[in-house]
Amino acid sequence: MMGTGPFAAPTFQELLTTRHEVAALVTRPLRARRGKAIAPAGPMRDLAHDHGIPIVDPEDVNAPEARARLAEFEPGLLVVCDYGQILAPETLAVATLGGINLHASLLPKYRGAAPINWALYHGETLTGVTVIHMTPRVDAGPCIAQAETAIEPDETAVELEVRLARMGAWLVRRAIDNIEAGRLEALPQDPSQASKAPRLKKSHGQVDFRRPAEAIRNQVRAMQPWPGTFTYWHRPGGEPLRLILGPVDVVELQGDAAEPGTAAEVTKDRLVIAAGDGRGVAPRSVQPAGKRMLETAEFLRGHRVRPGERFGAA
Numbered sequence: 001m002m003g004t005g006p007f008a009a010p011t012f013q014e015l016l017t018t019r020h021e022v023a024a025l026v027t028r029p030l031r032a033r034r035g036k037a038i039a040p041a042g043p044m045r046d047l048a049h050d051h052g053i054p055i056v057d058p059e060d061v062n063a064p065e066a067r068a069r070l071a072e073f074e075p076g077l078l079v080v081c082d083y084g085q086i087l088a089p090e091t092l093a094v095a096t097l098g099g100i101n102l103h104a105s106l107l108p109k110y111r112g113a114a115p116i117n118w119a120l121y122h123g124e125t126l127t128g129v130t131v132i133h134m135t136p137r138v139d140a141g142p143c144i145a146q147a148e149t150a151i152e153p154d155e156t157a158v159e160l161e162v163r164l165a166r167m168g169a170w171l172v173r174r175a176i177d178n179i180e181a182g183r184l185e186a187l188p189q190d191p192s193q194a195s196k197a198p199r200l201k202k203s204h205g206q207v208d209f210r211r212p213a214e215a216i217r218n219q220v221r222a223m224q225p226w227p228g229t230f231t232y233w234h235r236p237g238g239e240p241l242r243l244i245l246g247p248v249d250v251v252e253l254q255g256d257a258a259e260p261g262t263a264a265e266v267t268k269d270r271l272v273i274a275a276g277d278g279r280g281v282a283p284r285s286v287q288p289a290g291k292r293m294l295e296t297a298e299f300l301r302g303h304r305v306r307p308g309e310r311f312g313a314a
Helices: 006-015 043-050 064-071 115-121 157-181 213-222 296-302
Strands: 078-080 099-103 126-133 143-150 229-234 241-245 248-252 263-266 271-274 279-283 285-288 310-312
Touching: 006 043, 006 157, 099 157, 115 126, 115 157, 115 213, 126 157, 143 157, 213 229, 213 248, 213 279, 263 279, 271 296, 285 296
Parallel strands: 078 099
Antiparallel strands: 099 126, 126 143, 229 241, 229 310, 241 285, 248 279, 263 271, 271 279
């Protein structure tokens, strides 16, 4: 098993219940945070410790010494999920049957490091998980198993990841059974249908209120738990205040069209910010810089926002 992040844990747990031998866990090394102790081990290492599975954590899994260490286990198959390194052809060749990878999208859509986040960001209503036979090109190998699911209207990236991880564990088990039984059907991906899901950056969380209200709502759902979705309240006579937005509702605006990014409606318990399509977004909660997350009504009790004031880039 090759995995590091929490998305891989259900698959690892599932493999441990099968009659197949899990020879080792290959995972990323533990990192010391700047000025802090080493980061917690996480569920993958915990599972390995609990079941007496050897842990291999090379800095570079493709280095000759790392490949030699993997070869000592004489693996039949590499099962890869949320690992964090790209495997070279020589590394895949260590296993008799090469490697399979569980990816959190309906490939070829959303190839890359953050498929769940970008599917939500773009307003997809359907997603799923795919098991591919690994090739040197990232997420481009032939599909050997796939399952789809509808995305709930208010589902966040955190919630969707949990569901897809459970689906994926079952799918990986089925794929391995099919490989063993010789029932495998590998379908090549159509490159013309491919789309990218690049690693998230902090800047991906900043709201552009010129976008449609529904697109902003999807951004809030997508950028969880990091980088979060944020904007700046441009206070008259003060420095802009950075605000992290909690879930937002799409609101139909009354009266004349408001400039995108301005406070279109302010009451004692509701703040509506105009978006670029003539509608608005109403945050259910906000987190001022350096403070805890507050219900919008509580925030407005301590911060006097007036209609027409601007929200947007600093």
